[in-house]
Amino acid sequence: MKKAIRIICRNLERSIEAKKLLLENPDIQNEFSKSVDLVLNSYHQGGRIYIAGNGGSAADAQHLAAEFVSRLAKDRAPLAAEALTADSSILTAIGNDYGYDSVFSRQIRGKLTTHDVFLGITTSGNSPNIVKALQACKEKGIPSIVFTGHDGGEVRKWSDVCVIAPGELTSQIQEVHLVLEHTLCECVEAELFGFDL
Numbered sequence: 001m002k003k004a005i006r007i008i009c010r011n012l013e014r015s016i017e018a019k020k021l022l023l024e025n026p027d028i029q030n031e032f033s034k035s036v037d038l039v040l041n042s043y044h045q046g047g048r049i050y051i052a053g054n055g056g057s058a059a060d061a062q063h064l065a066a067e068f069v070s071r072l073a074k075d076r077a078p079l080a081a082e083a084l085t086a087d088s089s090i091l092t093a094i095g096n097d098y099g100y101d102s103v104f105s106r107q108i109r110g111k112l113t114t115h116d117v118f119l120g121i122t123t124s125g126n127s128p129n130i131v132k133a134l135q136a137c138k139e140k141g142i143p144s145i146v147f148t149g150h151d152g153g154e155v156r157k158w159s160d161v162c163v164i165a166p167g168e169l170t171s172q173i174q175e176v177h178l179v180l181e182h183t184l185c186e187c188v189e190a191e192l193f194g195f196d197l
């Protein structure tokens with residue numbers, strides 16, 4: 001029991017430390033602001049946001065898509081958004097027939113237009129299916145954003161906007177990503193629906 005208390009306090013300190021680094025870094029904040037502009041631009045053109053990630057970041061992709069389509073905090077019209085992680089038939093068919101690295105890139109080729117925007121979430125910045133997804137976006141002229149960590153990894157080379165969350169550990173980076181994701185939705189809905197922030 002005592003051990004659990006020590007660990008929760010340690011983890012809270014770690015989470016606060018990573019978030020504090022973002023609070024003090026205008027370059028990352030500026031890059032984040034570009035991600036809001038890209039998403040707004042897509043909605044203004046009648047497009048939508050498509051989101052993908054692996055593991056905890058797949059859950060984040062679905063969490064964020066749900067908030068766009070349903071709502072974050074205030075009542076408003078639904079916003080079109082889709083997580084590319086949610087259809088087990090599509091994921092298993094592509095995984096089985098073309099390989100796991102292609103699970104997102106093939107959906108991007110099939111579903112997205114240049115009016116849409118893709119958001120990849122990867123703490124390492126090196127998950128091959130996210131790298132391939134960004135390459136597919138480049139090929140098709142689809143705007144792309146990544147929320148990543150560490151030095152930005154491979155995804156940094158292929159994305160239009162790359163927001164690098166501070167933190168040494170995957171969990172810390174994911175906890176910063178969640179703040180970015182909620183803030184992205186909050187900023188987009190405030191702008192589109194005239195909410196005060």
Ligand SMILES: O=C(CO)[C@@H](O)[C@H](O)[C@H](O)[C@H](O)COP(=O)(O)O
Pocket residue numbers: 054055056057121122123124125126127170171174
């Ligand atoms: O949630 C966690 C760890 O907190 C894990 O499920 C984690 O998301 C998985 O290991 C992912 O495969 C990591 O992928 P990525 O963030 O490096 O792209």
Ligand SMILES: [Zn+2]
Pocket residue numbers: 056174
């Ligand atoms: Zn996790």
